Amino acid sequence: MSWLLDPFQSDFTQRAGLICIMVGILAPVVGTWISLRKLAYLGDAMSHSVLGGVALGFAWFGTNAVLPGALVAGVFMALVIHFLSQNRRIATDSVIAVVGSGMFALGALLLSKMDTTVSISHFLFGQLLTVNTVDLWITLVLTVSAVFFVWFRFDDLKFATFDRDHATQIGIRVQRLDAAMLVLLAVCVVVCLNTVGIALTVSLLITPTATARLFFNNVGTITRAAIAIGLTEVLAGFIVAYHFDLSPGPAITLGATSVFIVMYAIRFATSDRTYVHHTHDHDHSH
């Protein structure tokens, strides 16, 4: 037991632990919808794009402005994607690639020209042990807001993701929901910034949900299972990193990937191999 609690003895590791709990809840909640909407690539690009905001915030206002800078960059990226995607000639993933890579390049250039001891790898792979109280409060507010939004709009998200046309017809404002999902993703990326960093954020968004999806076939159950998996992976990764003197971000990510591979193997080994092709003409009810 002390092996589990040792990492949480000091103030800064307690703050890190609290961040881990919030990330472990928020990332799977948002990640479930990112995954179901097939937006994993957007998650990756969005996480890289915030480097521009991180660098500008850091350059102008210091370390306390890193998260607000990232949030502004994430929301900016979301709005630009939403606006540019209205043009039918350009595929949305092309827009994501153009805007995401441009903002990442801006951040990398700015950081390389700054006279500071902070390395770009701090942002790329997380800086969990340097979390301060301001970061903690920002993360708390963002997490609570995002989770409440998903909670209250759960059915609308479900219907709009499954059948956009029908959702429109039954009164769901689908485009507003799309925009809200982009902002939620930006919020989640910002919250994950300290924990696993820009390069590995997509792992926390997608891997717990993908693991849950192996075993469950209902959105609500998948979300609850993904939260349980995500929380366990983030906390376990942090504890292991503490004891073995590893970087927490990569340790958490590698742990999550390993869990997915093991669960995939278990699912494959125990699967009854039944699979219904939707193009079949026969019915199974009789």
Next chain:
Amino acid sequence: MTNNDFVLQAIDLAVSYGDTNALSSSTFAVGAGELVAVVGPNGAGKSTLFKALAGFVDHEGDVVVHGEHCHHLERKAIAYIPQQSDLDLRFPLSVSEVVMAGRRRFHGRRMRVKHEDTARVATCLSQVDLAGMESRSLSTLSGGQVQRVLLARALAQEADVLLLDEALSGVDTRHTEELIALFADLCATGTSILVSTHDLGLVRTRFTRCLAVNGRVRGDGAPSTELEGSKLEALFSHSSWGEAS
């Protein structure tokens, strides 16, 4: 029939996607309780016609429901069932969740599912011969069963007009007959149904009216006249390139 007797009227309805005319000016009307087949080759604009009627795409011309001109998002009297290829059928939803989507406008301001909504979902599932399958996952159903779930969702909406896009594709003979019988029952209660299909044999034997579509509505009448001889040849040989997408 006077204009007020029609449940649905399309007046000079036309749709363009960029520079391409998907549907040119088309006018027709459907009365209460009518069962209408919509036929035409692939790419003729049948789905576009339905999406324009349902208000999903921008269009020119008017759609009039119960004598009132409709704004795009105010067509609660119309329920549209998409082609299965437009949906992610591995989406993790149960049968009852899909059908419950049709009840959303009855949930009230607090968006609470009421007892009557649950009862209505069960009734609609029984109407399409899927009673007791509420908790089954959509991804475990066959194509024909999915089609019937989507029909149950449209019934749950309590709409006056059902637009069924390729609704009989992937449905076996027995269930096709049952669906046609169900359509007849619904029409008898006043519901109007438009079904797009490629099964001309079925249209000839089980429908009394069809709309022939290729770039625009080119024919409107009994299948015995619209789907015979030169009219049929003209419908399917007419190139819609540059006119429909």
